Amino acid sequence: MPVLGPEGPRAVTAGAALLAESLESPQVRVDWRPPLQRLAPDPAVDAANARAVERMLAVRPQLVAVGTALDSIPGMRPDLLMHSGPPLRWEAASGPLRGALEGALRLEGRDSADLEPCHHHDAVGPMAGVISASMPVLVVEDAETGRRAFSNLNEGLGRVLRYGANDEAVLERLRWMADVLGPDLARALEAGGPIDLGSINQRALQMGDELHNRHRAATSLLFRELALRGLGAESLRFVDGNDYFYLNFAMAAAKLACECAAGVEGSSLVVTMARNGTEFGIRVAAAPERWFTAPAEAPVGLFLGAYTQADANPDIGDSAITETYGLGGFAMAAAPAITRVVGGDAQSALAATLEMYEITLAENPNHQIPGLDFRGTPTGIDVRRVVETGIQPVINTGIAHREPGVGQVGAGLVRAPLEPFLAAHRFLAS
Amino acid sequence: MLHSASVSLLVEVRPRQYHDSIVLMVASARMSAVPGVEAAMAAMATPLNLVLFKEMGLWTEELAQAGDSDLVLAARGPEPEAAFLAAERALTERGTAAGPGPLAPPRTMRTAAGLLEGANLAVVSVPGEHAAWICWDALTQDLNVFCFSDHVTLADEIRLKDEALRRGLLMLGPDCGTAILDGVGLGFSNVVPRGRAGIVGASGTGIQQVSCLLAQQGVGISQAIGVGGRDLTPEVGGRMAREAVRRLDQDPETDVIVVVAKGGSDLAGLEARKPLLTGPDLTDLALEVGGGSLPADPPLPEWNGGVQGIFGGGTLRDEAAAIWGDRPGFNAVDYGDERFTRGRPHPMIDHTLRLDAIRRAEGLVYLDVVLGRGAHPDPAAELAPALAGRPAVVVLVGTDADPQGLSRQRTAFEAAGAAVFTSNSRAARAVLSAGPGS
Numbered sequence: 001m002p003v004l005g006p007e008g009p010r011a012v013t014a015g016a017a018l019l020a021e022s023l024e025s026p027q028v029r030v031d032w033r034p035p036l037q038r039l040a041p042d043p044a045v046d047a048a049n050a051r052a053v054e055r056m057l058a059v060r061p062q063l064v065a066v067g068t069a070l071d072s073i074p075g076m077r078p079d080l081l082m083h084s085g086p087p088l089r090w091e092a093a094s095g096p097l098r099g100a101l102e103g104a105l106r107l108e109g110r111d112s113a114d115l116e117p118c119h120h121h122d123a124v125g126p127m128a129g130v131i132s133a134s135m136p137v138l139v140v141e142d143a144e145t146g147r148r149a150f151s152n153l154n155e156g157l158g159r160v161l162r163y164g165a166n167d168e169a170v171l172e173r174l175r176w177m178a179d180v181l182g183p184d185l186a187r188a189l190e191a192g193g194p195i196d197l198g199s200i201n202q203r204a205l206q207m208g209d210e211l212h213n214r215h216r217a218a219t220s221l222l223f224r225e226l227a228l229r230g231l232g233a234e235s236l237r238f239v240d241g242n243d244y245f246y247l248n249f250a251m252a253a254a255k256l257a258c259e260c261a262a263g264v265e266g267s268s269l270v271v272t273m274a275r276n277g278t279e280f281g282i283r284v285a286a287a288p289e290r291w292f293t294a295p296a297e298a299p300v301g302l303f304l305g306a307y308t309q310a311d312a313n314p315d316i317g318d319s320a321i322t323e324t325y326g327l328g329g330f331a332m333a334a335a336p337a338i339t340r341v342v343g344g345d346a347q348s349a350l351a352a353t354l355e356m357y358e359i360t361l362a363e364n365p366n367h368q369i370p371g372l373d374f375r376g377t378p379t380g381i382d383v384r385r386v387v388e389t390g391i392q393p394v395i396n397t398g399i400a401h402r403e404p405g406v407g408q409v410g411a412g413l414v415r416a417p418l419e420p421f422l423a424a425h426r427f428l429a430s
Numbered sequence: 431m432l433h434s435a436s437v438s439l440l441v442e443v444r445p446r447q448y449h450d451s452i453v454l455m456v457a458s459a460r461m462s463a464v465p466g467v468e469a470a471m472a473a474m475a476t477p478l479n480l481v482l483f484k485e486m487g488l489w490t491e492e493l494a495q496a497g498d499s500d501l502v503l504a505a506r507g508p509e510p511e512a513a514f515l516a517a518e519r520a521l522t523e524r525g526t527a528a529g530p531g532p533l534a535p536p537r538t539m540r541t542a543a544g545l546l547e548g549a550n551l552a553v554v555s556v557p558g559e560h561a562a563w564i565c566w567d568a569l570t571q572d573l574n575v576f577c578f579s580d581h582v583t584l585a586d587e588i589r590l591k592d593e594a595l596r597r598g599l600l601m602l603g604p605d606c607g608t609a610i611l612d613g614v615g616l617g618f619s620n621v622v623p624r625g626r627a628g629i630v631g632a633s634g635t636g637i638q639q640v641s642c643l644l645a646q647q648g649v650g651i652s653q654a655i656g657v658g659g660r661d662l663t664p665e666v667g668g669r670m671a672r673e674a675v676r677r678l679d680q681d682p683e684t685d686v687i688v689v690v691a692k693g694g695s696d697l698a699g700l701e702a703r704k705p706l707l708t709g710p711d712l713t714d715l716a717l718e719v720g721g722g723s724l725p726a727d728p729p730l731p732e733w734n735g736g737v738q739g740i741f742g743g744g745t746l747r748d749e750a751a752a753i754w755g756d757r758p759g760f761n762a763v764d765y766g767d768e769r770f771t772r773g774r775p776h777p778m779i780d781h782t783l784r785l786d787a788i789r790r791a792e793g794l795v796y797l798d799v800v801l802g803r804g805a806h807p808d809p810a811a812e813l814a815p816a817l818a819g820r821p822a823v824v825v826l827v828g829t830d831a832d833p834q835g836l837s838r839q840r841t842a843f844e845a846a847g848a849a850v851f852t853s854n855s856r857a858a859r860a861v862l863s864a865g866p867g868s
Contacts, residue, residue: 001681002612003600003653004550004574009614012542012573014564015555018779019578022803023553025614028546031535032556032564041566041589158478302455305471305482306462340452351534358537388563389537411452 035388036418037425045384045428048266052285053361053380056261056269056325061201061253062194064141066153066185068178070133073121073150077133078108082118084129084318085276086291090115094277096164096313099404100128103166107174108132119272119283123150124255124318126247127162127400128277135174136182140197140252142260149256151248153177153185156241157408162317164404184235185226192229195222197253198366200246201327205377206370210335211250212319212328213396213411218246251318254325261380262288268428269361270381273324273393273416277316277400282420284383286428294419299399301412302340313402315414320395326364326379329394329413330356334369334377338396352394353378359385359393383428386421437468440503440510441483441490443475447501449521454501457520461505461513470505470513472521474498539567553616554603555579561604562586569593569601576616577603577658580768584665587658591669601670603658607634610641610654617656618778620802621831625650627719628678630671630700631690632662635743638800638827639712639854640690640719645829646852647722652684653677659744662695675700688719693748712749713853727856728849730864733821735759735793737865740784742766742777746798746825750858759793759866778805781812788816794823796861798854801828801839808834810842822848825857 002008013020014030069076076082081104083097093101105113113132118125125131129152137150155173159165189195200221207217223239231239239245258271267285274281281293296314303309322328332339333353336346350371356378357363363376381393392415399410449457454472461470469486473479475496483489488504496502505513536542543549552568554561558581565582568575569590582590582604594601602609602616608631609616613624620638622645629651631637637654644651655678657670671689678684679702689708691697697708709715717723736759741747747764754760764770765777765784777784778800788795795817799809806812817824824843828836840850851857862868 001683003655003677004612005548007548008612009551009616010546010549011551011553012539012546012549012568013553013555014539014542015553015579018804019553019555019617023614023616025551026546027553028536028542028549030539030542030564031537033537034557035560035563038559039563041562041586043589043593046570158481302452302459304455305458305473306469306486337450338452340456354533358541385538391537410455 033390036390036422037387039384039388040429044266045268048264048286049269049361049382052261052264052267052269055264056257056380057362057364057366058144059142059257059260060144061140061197061256062143063138063189063197063249064194065139065189066136066182067139068133068182069131069135069137072137072139073123075121079110079113080133081105081113081115082121082123082125082129082131083115083276084118084125084127084316085274086279086281086293087117088115088276088278092278094313094316095402095404096316096400097128097277099164099166100130100161103161103170104130104132106166107171108134118318119274121150122148122255122259124251124321125152125162126154126251126319127317127398128164129318130161134178136178136185138248138252140256142256145260147256147260149252149259151252151255153181154242154245154248157244159405159407163400163407165407166405181235181238184232188226188229188231195225197249201250201253202366202368205331205334205367208335208337210328210331210338210396212322213398214335214338215246215250216243218250219243222246222249247319250327251321254321254327257325258321261285268383268425270324270383273320273395274318275315275320277314280315280417280420282424284424284428290427292420292423292427294417297414297417299397299412299414301399301410303399303410304408307401307409311401311409313400315397316400317397319397323393323395324381326360326367326377329396330379331367331369331377332396333371355391356394358389359391383421383424386418387425390418392416392418436508437506438510439488439490439506440514441488441492442503442514443492443496444501444503446499448474448499449501453521457517460516460520464513464516466509467505467507467513472501472503472517475500475502539564540571543568543571543573549573551576553578558582558604562590565590565601566593569597569599572597572599574600575602576609577601577606578617579603580605580659584660587660587666588669591666595669595673600655600673602656605659606656608637608654609656610651612653615803618800618802618804619654620645620829622829623650624652626652626683626685627688628652628681628684628686629654629688629690630674630678631656632659632671632695633690633692633745635800635827636690636692636712636745638802639746640688640716642827642829643713643716643724643853644720646724647716647720649720652681659692662691662697664696668696668699672699675702675706678702679704686719688715690715692745693752710752711855713855724853724856727851727860730823730849730860731821731847733794735866736761737794737796737861738787738791739763739796740765740787740791741798742784743798743800746854749854750796753855753858754862757862757865757867760862763787781806781809785812785816794821794861794865796823796857798825798827799839801826801832801834801836803833805834810839814842814846814848817843817848818846822846823857823861824848824850825854826850826852
């Protein structure tokens with residue numbers, strides 16, 4: 001009676017080549033290298049991670065409302081500016097963030113305000129991520145749990161607040177968004193009901209978006225939903241003119257899913273990756289109040305016009321919440337149209353996604369990739385797997401000019417620094 | 431100094447020609463990289479990009495008429511045509527990826543397990559401090575585990591074995607040197623015939639000694655299940671040995687169960703309906719199971735002085751040391767012990783340490799040489815010359831089917847003047863009765 005099975009041993013080997021070579025059976029070898037820190041098996045952590053990632057996957061994000069930040073986000077107040085990434089003081093802010101904060105102060109007619117991360121208020125914002133009281137925000141809700149997450153509205157490309165531009169034209173656009181676009185969107189949702197962002201995510205992934213640096217399909221799908229709900233022509237034209245319009249929707253949906261996974265005791269699941277232009281920070285499900293940070297690095301990428309790597313600001317924005325939720329860089333295999341961002345060809349896009357399966361806990365059945373035979377995207381980063389493999393999460397991102405007000409100068413790729421993951425692992429192990 | 435009289439600006443609008451912005455950024459970079467080019471860009475004529483063209487000094491009136499769906503190529507320099515050519519190439523080139531090429535090798539046990547359909551076994555030999563994590567990963571993928579690594583904590587060993595039992599899997603090791611499962615050898619193992627004796631053992635070389643002596647009597651084995659050096663200690667409590675015995679008890683291809691234990695083992699919990707044999711002397715055990723006999727002992731060489739036992743196998747050392755007791759002049763050292771193997775290969779693979787010991791030794795050299803898979807490809811080639819011209823006893827553990835060939839090795843050692851045994855306890859007793867103090 002066979003001990004292993006009717007076909008005899010079929011082995012996976014890790015370690016000395018000698019033992020693998022003398023083994024007379026079909027085998028696959030692990031390309032094993034020593035982990036960055038010692039790892040200890042712990043069924044309690046396994047169970048906590050299973051619970052946490054299950055919560056993340058169970059979320060069904062619906063866009064239910066658009067309202068001002070003051071009315072919509074609990075804890076928002078007139079003398080508060082929210083920003084992207086981990087907490088920082090004004091003096092530490094990089095060029096684009098300073099420009100955005102100054103612009104928001106003028107927009108609100110204030111001389112000063114307190115600074116707090118969007119992430120401390122269930123919110124996210126791309127690039128500088130500055131949200132002030134009067135700005136319209138998306139309210140995304142999980143149908144099952146009723147939990148909510150928020151993001152601001154996307155201004156478009158070029159000279160925009162999120163890249164630190166704050167001239168009169170920028171503020172004028174923001175006023176129009178508050179006066180016209182926001183109320184328009186609110187009315188459309190009231191008239192036509194919530195919009196299922198989960199469904200748009202899934203369809204867009206199958207239409208070539210990865211939902212961080214490419215939103216062309218998702219924005220088009222959103223356009224249809226908004227048109228059916230009678231969104232005004234001027235607002236529709238604005239949506240039509242910005243292929244990145246859906247970015248903030250994808251981010252709010254991702255934030256909601258990550259928020260639902262936060263607070264599971266013992267879990268090493270990453271629930272936040274975010275940058276403020278100075279620091280890169282992560283948070284884990286076991287201790288969502290605690291940031292683990294390292295200096296932010298400048299993304300490597302392709303540059304618009306005559307801009308070069310020297311113009312690039314260190315990595316900035318909450319948009320890495322998409323990767324935290326298995327989208328963006330993790331879903332590169334879905335987006336062959338932008339594979340050149342990750343250094344070349346369809347093969348490298350495939351490789352980027354496949355590599356991320358090594359460090360994630362689950363495959364999201366609601367985020368399937370046709371090119372991988374409808375395998376779900378790698379979802380839910382496990383700090384322990386990052387420590388085990390040294391594989392750094394891949395993040396697709398826009399690149400801001402280091403001076404405020406210039407705007408986007410490129411798009412590219414950044415790898416999350418390892419240090420925060422190592423610090424988080426030390427914390428979890430203690 | 432050259433004047434820039436020859437610098438010219440070339441701008442071309444290509445109506446309704448669309449390219450993705452990423453492709454256009456690549457094209458722009460290629461244009462700018464052409465020697466001599468001062469400024470260049472390829473972009474769709476969106477309002478934003480038109481501002482950029484203007485700022486870069488790439489503006490012509492023609493652009494005022496261009497719109498969102500028109501492509502613009504613009505370059506300024508001595509030969510803007512060269513930049514256009516570079517753009518053209520970037521816009522028309524196609525990747526070569528026709529299908530999946532070689533992908534990165536798996537970095538984790540979990541991923542590797544997913545790449546082999548029907549995977550049922552993990553063979554782990556990473557440094558001990560990292561082994562428990564890999565073994566756990568394998569168990570959670572429903573793989574049986576053969577763990578060669580040692581230096582795993584007792585708590586981790588117990589945790590791994592309990593998890594394996596919970597999942598109905600085998601957790602062989604840590605510190606498991608040998609197994610033969612379904613006819614396939616793992617770790618250090620000999621090529622022995624299949625048959626109806628099932629072996630469970632806490633000692634790798636012990637299992638090898640018994641299985642080879644069974645083979646010598648024409649008796650084959652059904653399974654040889656190593657459970658790791660600590661399994662039969664009171665702390666681990668024979669967790670995996672009991673499971674192995676249970677399985678062999680139920681196995682219709684096993685008639686007799688042989689338990690190979692180290693001295694001081696706790697065998698109380700091992701029970702079976704089938705005959706279950708065990709004992710401190712591996713040769714006696716093998717003969718009891720096989721019902722056969724061994725050829726007569728070879729004559730020992732003459733020697734003066736003591737006996738230096740230079741062992742590679744801990745169990746064989748212990749067996750000889752137990753026979754020699756505290757007889758003066760008899761020394762037994764295990765060069766496979768961790769104080770010798772830290773940072774270097776095991777003496778079954780690398781003879782450096784034992785060759786040194788042979789050179790230093792006085793009196794009779796007593797050497798165990800274990801053949802089989804994983805062991806040195808030709809031990810006699812290195813060890814026999816060192817024995818030439820001096821009194822020596824060699825215990826050869828192996829079979830003729832082993833890659834090194836028992837007969838071939840025997841001939842080489844005998845040619846060097848050594849007395850060759852296949853039984854460690856027989857050799858130890860022979861030396862004891864002929865040695866000093868007898």
